Amino acid sequence: MTRSAVLVLLLCGCATPKGDAAMGNDDATAEGQRPMRKGDPEPVYEFEPGPMVTDTEGLRAWLEANRGKRLRLPVVIELGEVGHGFKRSRVGDVELRVTDLALGVPLSERIAQKCGRDARRCALWLEGRYGETPPLPDTLPQYEVVKVGELVDEKAALQAERAK
Structure with missing residues (x-):
């Protein structure tokens, strides 16, 4: 009962x-x-252009205004020694901390596939969400990567993009 x-x-x-x-x-x-x-x-997103990545102040303001929204950014990642992660990641002159927790395959593996296992630098289109600044000691804002795109031609005029 x-x-x-x-x-x-x-x-x-x-x-x-x-x-x-x-x-x-x-x-x-x-x-x-x-x-x-x-x-x-996977949903298909259409993106609208944002600021040029060479406009550092405009890019920073745009990123802040679009916190939490889906963005596509041309990110340059400099790799540290094997097994030590990323040394530096940036969009233009704006540094950020990329996280790959939302990816099924680690970002380091995607970089190895696209740029080669011995690459020390790789520029890729990364879709994700620009988010909160993590607790100290890391003061860089985080960019949570949800999709890895194609290689970036760094010599081209590049713009950040936001999903419509």
Whole structure:
């Protein structure tokens, strides 16, 4: 009897007013609010141009104004000794700390694939979110990479981009 009462309470506590896609109610899916699941096709983003990466002050202000939004940046990464991570990463003259926690394959492996295992420097288009400044001692703002793009031609006129 006690087990039945506990089971009923658990089931009642799990019900939501709108229902749940896992429980057979597709209200969340119909509104487009369902979170991505493994195997879902990756959304395609359109990007609009931002500031030139040579405009350091304009780029800094634009990055701050777009915290948390999906951005595509031409990032130059200088690698330290093997096994010691990244020495420096920057967009133009703006330094930032890239993190690859959202990637399935580490960024260092993607760099090795695109620029070669012996490369000490690699410039790539990286999609991600410019975020909070981590706690001390690292004062550089973080850029959480969610997608690695193609190599960057550093001699071209480059602009930062924001997803529409």
